[in-house]
Every structure is written in C-alpha cells, then in structure tokens.
Amino acid sequence: MSETIEKHEELPTEHPDPLIAFLHKTIKIAVKVLAVLMVLVIFLGVGDVIYVLYQNLMEPPLMLLSITGIFKTFAAFLVVLIAIEIYQNIVLYLRTDVIPIKLVVATALMAIARKVIIIDFSTTTPLYIFATATVVLSLGITYYLVGKHHKERLVDERNNS
Numbered sequence: 001m002s003e004t005i006e007k008h009e010e011l012p013t014e015h016p017d018p019l020i021a022f023l024h025k026t027i028k029i030a031v032k033v034l035a036v037l038m039v040l041v042i043f044l045g046v047g048d049v050i051y052v053l054y055q056n057l058m059e060p061p062l063m064l065l066s067i068t069g070i071f072k073t074f075a076a077f078l079v080v081l082i083a084i085e086i087y088q089n090i091v092l093y094l095r096t097d098v099i100p101i102k103l104v105v106a107t108a109l110m111a112i113a114r115k116v117i118i119i120d121f122s123t124t125t126p127l128y129i130f131a132t133a134t135v136v137l138s139l140g141i142t143y144y145l146v147g148k149h150h151k152e153r154l155v156d157e158r159n160n161s
Contacts, residue, residue, distance in 0.1 A: 031094055038087040045080035052076040071118055078114035085110055102146045109139045 011024040053076075056069030065073065085107040092100035112135050119132070 028094065031090060035087060035090045035094075038083060038090055042080060042083045042087060045076070045083050049073070049076040049080055075114065075118045078110070078117065082107065082110050082114060102143070102150060105139060105143045105146055109136075109143060112136050112139060 011027055013021055013025050013028070015021040015024065053073050056065055056073060057063050059066070059069065085103070089100055089103055089107060092103060112132065116132060116136065119129070121129070
C-alpha cells in the first residue's frame with residue numbers, strides 16, 4: 001500500500017477560473033520581485049557588516065574589538081544570515097514540490113537566536129527573558145518534530161520503493 005505524494009502547489013497557475021489563474025501568476029511575479037529585493041537587502045547587509053566592523057576596529061583601542069563591538073558585529077552578521085534564510089524561504093515558496101515548514105521554523109530560530117545573543121541583561125526584565133526562553137524552547141521542539149517527521153517520511157518512501 002504505497003502512498004503517492006501529491007505535488008504541492010501553493011498558487012496553481014492553471015485554475016478553472018481565469019481571474020484566479022491570472023491573480024496567481026501576478027502573485028508569483030510579486031514573489032520574484034521580492035526575491036530580487038531580498039538579494040539587494042543581503043548585499044546592503046554585507047556592506048553594513050563591513051561598516052560596523054570598520055567602526056568597531058577604529059574605536060580606541062585601535063584594531064581591537066571590545067565585547068560590545070563583538071556583539072554589534074555578531075548582530076550585523078546574524079541580520080544578514082536571517083536575510084539569506086528569508087531569501088531561501090521566498091525561493092522555496094516559488095517551487096511546487098516543497099512545503100518549506102522546516103526552513104520557516106529554522107529562520108524563526110535564527111532570528112530569536114540573534115535576539116538572545118545581543119540581549120542586554122542589565123536592562124532586560126526577567127519576564128522578557130522568560131518569554132524569550134519559552135519561544136526558543138517552543139521553536140526548538142517544533143524544529144525537532146518537523147525534522148523527525150521529515151526523516152520518518154523519507155524512510156517510509158525508501159521502504160515502499
């Protein structure tokens with residue numbers, strides 16, 4: 001009893017209603033424009049990383065990074081990495097054979113990890129820290145479960161082949 005995996009298509013361009021088909025095509029074009037814009041954001045982000053690193057290296061003492069400078073640099077790097085993850089989400093959205101749940105959860109994990117890395121514990125309330133920890137734990141469990149489900153599905157597909 002082998003199950004066939006149906007092709008997932010978020011915005012089918014072939015639809016009985018011509019207006020809906022046209023709107024789906026239009027949205028796909030908009031998603032492609034977003035992909036181009038995200039690449040621009042990534043390059044601007046790389047420029048920002050270079051600028052932040054330069055600024056931090058030029059502060060006294062010259063050519064040495066302080067702890068604050070390291071955190072600012074990490075934050076700038078992570079913003080670019082999150083932008084790259086979002087770009088991957090956009091590209092996967094255009095594909096019809098993938099439901100990018102795992103990547104979306106990974107992007108959310110990356111974003112919350114950035115927040116954790118740059119958190120200033122001297123000004124942050126315990127409730128905020130607890131809420132952040134809850135989000136990290138929830139996303140971690142979700143990522144694990146989605147990954148486990150994906151792995152089980154692959155094993156089932158291999159066994160049924």
